[in-house]
Amino acid sequence: MNINSRLFDRIRIGSSDAEAVVDSDAPRCDRPGCMRAGEFRAPKGRGREGQFFRFCMDHVKEYNASYNYFAGMDDDALAAYQKQEEIGHRPTWKLGVNASAARMAQRGRVANGEAGPDISDAFNLFGARRAQQAAKAEPRVGVLAMKALETLGLDDSADSAAIKARYKELVKRFHPDANGGDRSREGTLQEILKAYQQLKSVGMV
Numbered sequence: 001m002n003i004n005s006r007l008f009d010r011i012r013i014g015s016s017d018a019e020a021v022v023d024s025d026a027p028r029c030d031r032p033g034c035m036r037a038g039e040f041r042a043p044k045g046r047g048r049e050g051q052f053f054r055f056c057m058d059h060v061k062e063y064n065a066s067y068n069y070f071a072g073m074d075d076d077a078l079a080a081y082q083k084q085e086e087i088g089h090r091p092t093w094k095l096g097v098n099a100s101a102a103r104m105a106q107r108g109r110v111a112n113g114e115a116g117p118d119i120s121d122a123f124n125l126f127g128a129r130r131a132q133q134a135a136k137a138e139p140r141v142g143v144l145a146m147k148a149l150e151t152l153g154l155d156d157s158a159d160s161a162a163i164k165a166r167y168k169e170l171v172k173r174f175h176p177d178a179n180g181g182d183r184s185r186e187g188t189l190q191e192i193l194k195a196y197q198q199l200k201s202v203g204m205v
């Protein structure tokens with residue numbers, strides 16, 4: 001008796017598994033020794049992309065369960081592939097969105113006191129400033145006034161009272177009288193005075 005005959009398959013399989021009855025035109029399962037119809041496609045693997053085995057239901061499950069795309073790839077090749085995955089295959093917008101979302105989440109946690117600040121703004125010094133800059137594209141003060149504020153260690157959110165207070169504090173700190181006659185910081189004091197005059201001239205004080 002020829003066990004490879006279609007008649008045999010029909011009798012053997014058809015009785016227990018109606019779905020797997022071999023059609024004369026359909027390819028057989030590629031699993032050696034299996035006589036059932038190869039109804040399911042499975043990728044042949046790396047280097048043979050676009051090529052498929054054909055399996056019966058049971059054997060496609062078995063194949064998929066043991067399928068390893070990286071089988072036979074040595075460590076260097078695997079590392080190179082993974083690197084490529086990181087920089088090439090992954091859409092960059094997704095990375096950007098995730099990183100940005102992570103930073104936002106981190107900011108939130110920092111604000112809630114649940115976590116330490118991130119590295120890019122170690123003390124969250126500029127968080128408020130950034131929010132302010134984002135809120136209005138136009139700078140509130142001119143370039144010279146901005147430089148003057150920076151000299152005083154202030155940003156453009158400083159009002160007249162804040163500028164006056166800061167100015168007094170700095171003059172006290174850098175004035176020779178307050179430093180036992182030490183005039184080495186006179187240059188700094190001059191810069192502070194100039195900055196204050198600049199702010200006064202544009203009506204900020």
Ligand SMILES: [Zn+2]
Pocket residue numbers: 029030031034035036055056057058059060
């Ligand atoms: Zn099979």
